[in-house]
Amino acid sequence: MTALVDPDLSRWQSWAAMVADFDGPGEMHGSGYWNLDGDPVPTRAGCAAFVTMTEATSTADLDGTRVASTYFWIAADAGAADDDLVGFLHLRHTLNAWLLEQGGHIGYSVRPGARRRGHAVRALALGVQAAGRLGIERVLVTCDHDNEASRRTIEAGGGRLEDERAGRLRFWIPTAG
Numbered sequence: 283m284t285a286l287v288d289p290d291l292s293r294w295q296s297w298a299a300m301v302a303d304f305d306g307p308g309e310m311h312g313s314g315y316w317n318l319d320g321d322p323v324p325t326r327a328g329c330a331a332f333v334t335m336t337e338a339t340s341t342a343d344l345d346g347t348r349v350a351s352t353y354f355w356i357a358a359d360a361g362a363a364d365d366d367l368v369g370f371l372h373l374r375h376t377l378n379a380w381l382l383e384q385g386g387h388i389g390y391s392v393r394p395g396a397r398r399r400g401h402a403v404r405a406l407a408l409g410v411q412a413a414g415r416l417g418i419e420r421v422l423v424t425c426d427h428d429n430e431a432s433r434r435t436i437e438a439g440g441g442r443l444e445d446e447r448a449g450r451l452r453f454w455i456p457t458a459g
Contacts, residue, residue: 284404285361286354286371286412289336291329296367297355298324303393312389313370314353350375352412356405358396368396371409375416384450387413387421397431406439414457421457424450 287293301307301324307315315322317335322328336353356369369392374381381387388409392402406423413421423441425432427449437443441453 283359284368284401284408285357285359285365286405286408287357287361287365287367289333289353289355291326291333292363293355293367294326294329296365297329297332298326300355300367300369300393301328303395304391305394309391309394310370311391312353312372313391314372349378349381354405354409354412356390356392356401358401366396368393368401369405371405373409373412373416375418377422382422383447384424386424386452387418388423402432402435403438406435410439410455410457418457420454423453423455425453427451 301310301322304310307313307321310322313322314336315332317338318331322332351372351374354371354373355367356371357365358368359365369390371388371390374385374387377387388406390402390405390409392405410421423436423439425436427446433451436453436455440455442455444452444454446452
């Protein structure tokens with residue numbers, strides 16, 4: 283089982299372990315770390331800054347390039363308070379020009395120690411469902427052309443390849459069955 287949960291300081295220890303498991307913030311797709319002043323620090327204070335950042339940037343257009351969005355953490359089980367966190371998912375409510383070309387509606391990542399267990403496929407499906415509840419009829423999900431694991435995840439989630447642009451494969455997934 284996998285669940286999407288809201289970022290919450292009460293989960294700071296699991297969040298810190300998750301952040302530490304990544305090989306660096308550049309792998310933390312869907313996390314929003316790039317909005318921080320520096321890299322995420324796997325401490326309680328670092329988690330607090332991270333949670334504040336996800337709340338502040340989810341609706342604000344700080345520099346004319348952002349769209350309304352929702353940040354989630356991926357929990358390993360049903361989403362209970364003591365479930366391990368295994369990743370990040372970012373759902374963008376609309377697409378601007380850059381997101382249409384490169385970023386898509388949904389960005390996600392699963393920590394290295396929790397990969398190959400189906401979390402990414404299940405989290406993507408939950409993200410697609412959340413998009414449908416927002417009235418989005420189909421979502422764009424992208425991955426690097428050489429990221430075979432992400433490509434398989436997107437295809438398992440119903441993604442249909444449209445094209446490749448600037449080294450990014452672009453897939454569309456309908457939000458209704």
